[in-house]
Amino acid sequence: MVRDGDVIALEGFTHLIPFAAGHEIIRQGRCSLTLIRMTPDLIYDQLIGAGCASKLIFSWGGNPGVGSLHRLRDAVENNWPSPLAIEEHDHAGMAAAYAAGASNLPFGLLRGYLGTDLPKYNSRIKFVECPFTGERLAAVPAIRPDVSIIHAQKADRRGNVQLWGVVGVQKEAVLAARRAIATVEEIVDRLDAPPNAVVLPSWIIGAVCEVKGGAFPSYAQGYYSRDNAFYKQWDQISREREGFQAWIERHIMGTKDFEGFRRSLNQVASHA
Amino acid sequence: MPENRYTSDEMMTVAAARMLRNGTVCFVGIGLPSAAANLARLTHAPDVVLIYESGPIGTKPAVLPLSIGDGELAETADTVVPLGEIFSYWLTGGRIDFGFLGGAQIDRFANLNTTVIGDYHKPSVRLPGAGGAPEIAISAKEVLITLRQNKRSFVEKVDFVTSPGHLDGGDARRRMGFPGKGPIAVITDLGVLTPEPVTKELTLTSIHPGVAVEQVIESTGWPLKLASQLSITEAPSANELGALRDLNERTARAHA
Numbered sequence: 001m002v003r004d005g006d007v008i009a010l011e012g013f014t015h016l017i018p019f020a021a022g023h024e025i026i027r028q029g030r031c032s033l034t035l036i037r038m039t040p041d042l043i044y045d046q047l048i049g050a051g052c053a054s055k056l057i058f059s060w061g062g063n064p065g066v067g068s069l070h071r072l073r074d075a076v077e078n079n080w081p082s083p084l085a086i087e088e089h090d091h092a093g094m095a096a097a098y099a100a101g102a103s104n105l106p107f108g109l110l111r112g113y114l115g116t117d118l119p120k121y122n123s124r125i126k127f128v129e130c131p132f133t134g135e136r137l138a139a140v141p142a143i144r145p146d147v148s149i150i151h152a153q154k155a156d157r158r159g160n161v162q163l164w165g166v167v168g169v170q171k172e173a174v175l176a177a178r179r180a181i182a183t184v185e186e187i188v189d190r191l192d193a194p195p196n197a198v199v200l201p202s203w204i205i206g207a208v209c210e211v212k213g214g215a216f217p218s219y220a221q222g223y224y225s226r227d228n229a230f231y232k233q234w235d236q237i238s239r240e241r242e243g244f245q246a247w248i249e250r251h252i253m254g255t256k257d258f259e260g261f262r263r264s265l266n267q268v269a270s271h272a
Numbered sequence: 273m274p275e276n277r278y279t280s281d282e283m284m285t286v287a288a289a290r291m292l293r294n295g296t297v298c299f300v301g302i303g304l305p306s307a308a309a310n311l312a313r314l315t316h317a318p319d320v321v322l323i324y325e326s327g328p329i330g331t332k333p334a335v336l337p338l339s340i341g342d343g344e345l346a347e348t349a350d351t352v353v354p355l356g357e358i359f360s361y362w363l364t365g366g367r368i369d370f371g372f373l374g375g376a377q378i379d380r381f382a383n384l385n386t387t388v389i390g391d392y393h394k395p396s397v398r399l400p401g402a403g404g405a406p407e408i409a410i411s412a413k414e415v416l417i418t419l420r421q422n423k424r425s426f427v428e429k430v431d432f433v434t435s436p437g438h439l440d441g442g443d444a445r446r447r448m449g450f451p452g453k454g455p456i457a458v459i460t461d462l463g464v465l466t467p468e469p470v471t472k473e474l475t476l477t478s479i480h481p482g483v484a485v486e487q488v489i490e491s492t493g494w495p496l497k498l499a500s501q502l503s504i505t506e507a508p509s510a511n512e513l514g515a516l517r518d519l520n521e522r523t524a525r526a527h528a
Contacts, residue, residue: 013326013355014341038355039403062400064339065302073398088387090402091325092363095356111364112407114448115436121392135449166326166341168355221343228338228527 001179001206002030006146009036009177010043013168014064015221018151019043020214020258021183026050027252036145038094038169042217042234045069046252048084049244055085057143059094066231070238080241088122093140098169100142101176113138148177151215152200153222155184156191159202165221167198174200183211185223211258278508280461281420283480285311285516286508288372288418288459296369297321299362299408302340304418305372307519308459310336314515323362325404327352335526336519340403344526359404363411366451371412373405374419377430380473380494381444382417382437382455384409385430392432402434409435414456421460427493438472462488464505473497480505 002008002025010018022043025033034055035044042063047053049071056072063069075084089097096108109128114136119125126139150170152163161182163170174180182200187210193199202208213220217230237247251264278286288308292298294317300309302324310333313320321330326341330350337345346352353362362368375384376399386405390396409415415437419425437455438444445454454472458465464478476488477499489496508516 014339015326015343015346058401060401060403064341065337068398068400076398077395088401090406091355091404092359092407095359099356110359110407111451112410114410114450115433115439115445116402116406117387117392117433118402118406165343165346166328166352166355168326168341171354172356219343221346225343226339231338 001181002028002033002147004030005032006030007034007036007144009143009145009148009173011037011148011150011168011170011173012215012218013038013166014041014226015166015168015219016151016153016163016170016215017041017043017218018149018183018214019216019218020211021149021151021181022047023252023258023261025052026248036143038091039064040069040072042069042231045071045234045238046248048072048075049081049238050248050252051081053084054082055087057087057089057094059089059091063231063234065228066235070235071244074241087124088118089125089140090116090118093125093138094143095169095172097140097143098172098176100140101144102172105142107139107141110138110140143176145173145177147179147181148173149181149183150174151183151211151220153185153220154191155182155187155208155210157187157189159205159208160191161200161202161205161208162191162193163198171198171200174204180205181207181209183209183214185212185214185220186210213262214258216262278513280480282508282513282516283505284418284420284459284461286512287464287480287505288416289315289512291416291457291459292317292320292370292372295319297323297367298370298372299323299325299368299412301373301405301408302337304374305416306336307516308418309372310519311512311516314519315512323358323368325355325358327355327358329353329362334522336523338527359407363407366411366413368408368412369414371408371415371452373408373415373417373435375417375435376419377425377427378417378419378437378458379427379430381439381441382458382467382472382474383430383433383439384417384435384437385432387432387434389431405435409437409454410450410452412452414453416457416459417455418459421462421488421491423491423493426491438467441472442470444472462491468497475499476502478503478505481507
């Protein structure tokens with residue numbers, strides 16, 4: 001469902017990051033993608049280093065709690081493996097842009113960006129005057145991905161998808177997209193979700209795939225916690241181009257699916 | 273380390289924690305602010321309401337989160353709301369008493385940089401970027417800032433304004449129409465700086481025990497003004513130090 005040149009969003013704010021789906025995009029050799037994500041995290045560092053991306057739209061680009069995203073920096077600063085255009089926002093701006101996309105409105109509105117240097121370097125941040133009070137407010141264009149991908153805890157057999165915990169902007173990302181994919185920890189007979197739970201009905205999602213552990217090394221509330229050790233290891237794995245390429249070749253290109261990837265990583269760990 | 277000895281980082285965290293009043297609502301940044309806010313909750317401010325940008329409201333983590341969206345924050349919160357709602361209803365809606373921020377660079381009017389050192393297109397150091405900080409700086413009723421003080425971090429002019437403090441000073445924030453008062457204190461490992469009431473220039477108002485005034489001046493990238501009545505920060509109490517060290521130990525164990 002992801003094609004070369006698409007604008008895609010893999011969302012999940014620290015939690016429920018769709019790593020398995022991201023790896024599959026790398027395996028399929030997709031290229032020239034515009035990647036949208038508030039926090040690129042390791043998943044976009046991997047996609048960027050693997051040469052899948054030509055543009056990144058983001059609002060916080062670090063390895064959370066650890067440091068820099070080396071592949072992102074190498075692409076921006078040295079055009080390796082290919083040039084990467086960046087469009088930089090802040091969280092409130094991107095949240096407003098996703099909400100506008102989900103609402104089919106042309107732009108998101110917020111009291112923000114004023115006094116910051118971001119609008120100087122991002123021409124897509126503009127200001128408008130409130131027609132009622134005259135207040136100056138920021139406007140950001142709606143985010144409308146070709147494809148949004150999320151990872152969730154559960155789906156039922158009809159394809160209704162449920163997530164909980166830190167739910168980020170996943171609902172908005174799915175509703176803003178032309179096509180949506182969800183990977184889930186498990187498919188169950190019935191969700192038995194309380195009436196106000198975050199449930200994305202089957203008819204707004206194009207495909208649901210069961211991928212146990214599909215958010216590793218991020219976490220899935222109620223299933224497994226964040227693998228902080230891997231986040232720290234990534235700093236070393238990704239630091240040099242050669243080491244990164246060897247890792248991608250061995251663990252992603254050299255495996256058939258996410259289960260294979262996890263087995264491949266475990267082999268390294270057991271020999272360490 | 274004996275009971276009565278402490279590091280400059282511990283002094284900084286304790287001094288920052290003391291700024292948070294019990295019963296207030298605090299929007300917490302990751303890193304140093306998160307340590308200080310949780311220390312406040314574990315000592316003098318048990319009823320402080322901590323909010324993180326990932327959505328947890330009223331969170332009471334037993335260990336410090338490594339990332340802003342750790343499960344621990346969600347599990348111990350009164351409620352977890354979607355990310356868009358945190359910024360729209362809760363922050364812009366005017367529910368936040370204190371925004372608690374850190375940064376890589378700060379200037380004499382408490383503008384913060386977490387984006388780049390050097391030129392934006394050819395940076396010497398590329399930092400993660402804005403995250404939620406700009407709107408916290410704009411809309412929280414008051415802002416507290418904590419970071420280590422040296423000539424690289426305390427500069428005449430930041431290379432990039434990520435989060436506006438008092439802009440170019442005076443009533444600049446009012447002219448921009450910002451709802452919040454902006455930074456009221458900057459707590460460092462050397463002392464506490466507060467904006468001069470009229471010019472809004474950061475002025476050294478308190479110095480930590482054992483720190484020389486010259487050291488603070490030398491660690492500041494602009495000619496630092498001193499308050500006419502310079503006070504000395506109260507050293508960390510045994511209770512404060514114990515709570516901080518327990519918290520750090522639990523955190524180290526959990527993230528090992």
